[in-house]
Amino acid sequence: MDAPIDVAGEEFVETDRAFVGGDCGVGVGVEGKKSYLWVGPRPRVLIMDPELMKTVMTKHNTYKKNFKVTNHIVQLIVTGLLGLEGKIWSKSRTTLNPVFQLEKLKKMIPAFQVSCDEILSEWKNLAFTKDDESCVLDVFPYLESLTSKVVSRTLFATDYSKDKNLYVILKEMAYLANQTTRMADLPGAKYLPIETNRRAKQIMSEVRKRLTMLIKERAKEISAGQTVEDNFFHVLLNSELADAHGIKNMTDLFGQVKLFYFAGYESTANLLVWTMILLGIHQDWQEHARQEAFQVFGDHKPDYEGLSQLKVIPMILNEVLRLYPPVVELSRLVEEETKLGEYTIPADTLIMLPIVILHRDPEYWGEDANEFKPDRFADGVLKATNGRPAFFPFGWGPRICIGQNYSLLEAKLVFSNILRTFSFELSPTYTHAPYVVFTVQPQHGAPLILRKLK
Numbered sequence: 001m002d003a004p005i006d007v008a009g010e011e012f013v014e015t016d017r018a019f020v021g022g023d024c025g026v027g028v029g030v031e032g033k034k035s036y037l038w039v040g041p042r043p044r045v046l047i048m049d050p051e052l053m054k055t056v057m058t059k060h061n062t063y064k065k066n067f068k069v070t071n072h073i074v075q076l077i078v079t080g081l082l083g084l085e086g087k088i089w090s091k092s093r094t095t096l097n098p099v100f101q102l103e104k105l106k107k108m109i110p111a112f113q114v115s116c117d118e119i120l121s122e123w124k125n126l127a128f129t130k131d132d133e134s135c136v137l138d139v140f141p142y143l144e145s146l147t148s149k150v151v152s153r154t155l156f157a158t159d160y161s162k163d164k165n166l167y168v169i170l171k172e173m174a175y176l177a178n179q180t181t182r183m184a185d186l187p188g189a190k191y192l193p194i195e196t197n198r199r200a201k202q203i204m205s206e207v208r209k210r211l212t213m214l215i216k217e218r219a220k221e222i223s224a225g226q227t228v229e230d231n232f233f234h235v236l237l238n239s240e241l242a243d244a245h246g247i248k249n250m251t252d253l254f255g256q257v258k259l260f261y262f263a264g265y266e267s268t269a270n271l272l273v274w275t276m277i278l279l280g281i282h283q284d285w286q287e288h289a290r291q292e293a294f295q296v297f298g299d300h301k302p303d304y305e306g307l308s309q310l311k312v313i314p315m316i317l318n319e320v321l322r323l324y325p326p327v328v329e330l331s332r333l334v335e336e337e338t339k340l341g342e343y344t345i346p347a348d349t350l351i352m353l354p355i356v357i358l359h360r361d362p363e364y365w366g367e368d369a370n371e372f373k374p375d376r377f378a379d380g381v382l383k384a385t386n387g388r389p390a391f392f393p394f395g396w397g398p399r400i401c402i403g404q405n406y407s408l409l410e411a412k413l414v415f416s417n418i419l420r421t422f423s424f425e426l427s428p429t430y431t432h433a434p435y436v437v438f439t440v441q442p443q444h445g446a447p448l449i450l451r452k453l454k
Ligand code: HEM
Pocket: 081, 082, 083, 093, 259, 260, 263, 264, 265, 267, 268, 271, 325, 326, 327, 330, 331, 392, 393, 394, 395, 396, 398, 399, 400, 401, 402, 403, 404, 406, 407
């Protein structure tokens, strides 16, 4: 096969191999750091140099989101801000950014706390039924409920019980997308009369029904002049701003809302579950984090001041995000021939940024790159890599995750609570199988032995 990549004197290796596996971690292998692979008619170039990765993520007008060339089911999920480009994206991002500013996030803390209390009380009830106040539980679905409750309360001011089915079917949709990833380049794939297409259509119609009802309810509140909270949904629905969001019609609005329902709960649930799994293995770090939680909060509910004093829990979260970044890889499309560093990338090439490989690269993280060692973050992120930027769990540049601080604040609060209520270890029934369905999750769940603290 003729390789269309101008390698400018560098040797690119063609590969059809990229895998996820490893002992107690995700190990991703490709054939060398400079490589490309083919999926369908379009070449994919892997960029592993962190400085070039930063360039790609920063120049978002040259390196575009590639959703228009992805699988048709993926396209149904990655709508709204995530899929917008150019001026519409920029306006939309500018108007949504304030919803995630610190002052707004602080006001969300009570909703984070209530959602966490509800899940912990379910765990306590289960543990209390045993003499030793312990239970074996797959914590993953509970953590998904927790982050879903948080999204329903903080972004949409709705009752989780009404939204519950929405999260279930959005998750199913992500699985369907996963099943059909290889169909992306098959012309007319979405019209094939196959089960995945039929089910995807059914799900979209259910999602649309629920969201249309919700949007109408909120719009009615606003037009009736009822006091509106300055939350995500109200910002979106404010007609003066609707145009700034690229919202010209109900379909655009629906896409934006659907994205935040999905993006808001999914990745954070994965961060929480991998943290529980890794702390279940590394009891010393679990104890260290527990001592910090007691020291900072005693018997009190976590508040913002306390959460910003934490040192050990954020180190642990960073280490989990390094080893199990929920988004393992980003990709961008170059529409025209483009110079990237010393390389010339032909038009219509996908640029792949394999974050998980960078996060485990011994060149940046040392020979213990695959080991769980939160203290590497003791003096901050840059010190952990000797000043080289090699940590991108939330992306980088203008399109960096809008929910980054929301998610981290939520995770710190959740662990400040869990660690002061339970100790936990991996159940012998746990099977380690990191699995990518949009984000990386434990394929067989996370059965843990939970013990109520005396
Ligand atoms: C641990 C939690 C999370 C992780 C690891 C994560 C990761 C990411 C990454 C890597 C990107 C960049 C994608 C790219 O450049 O192609 C991104 C974008 C985005 N994330 Fe997150 N995310 C998390 C939580 C959240 C939450 C809680 C929300 C919503 C409340 C959210 C909403 C978004 C949106 C809307 C974008 C698109 C931003 C834009 O293009 O302007 N994420 N996220």
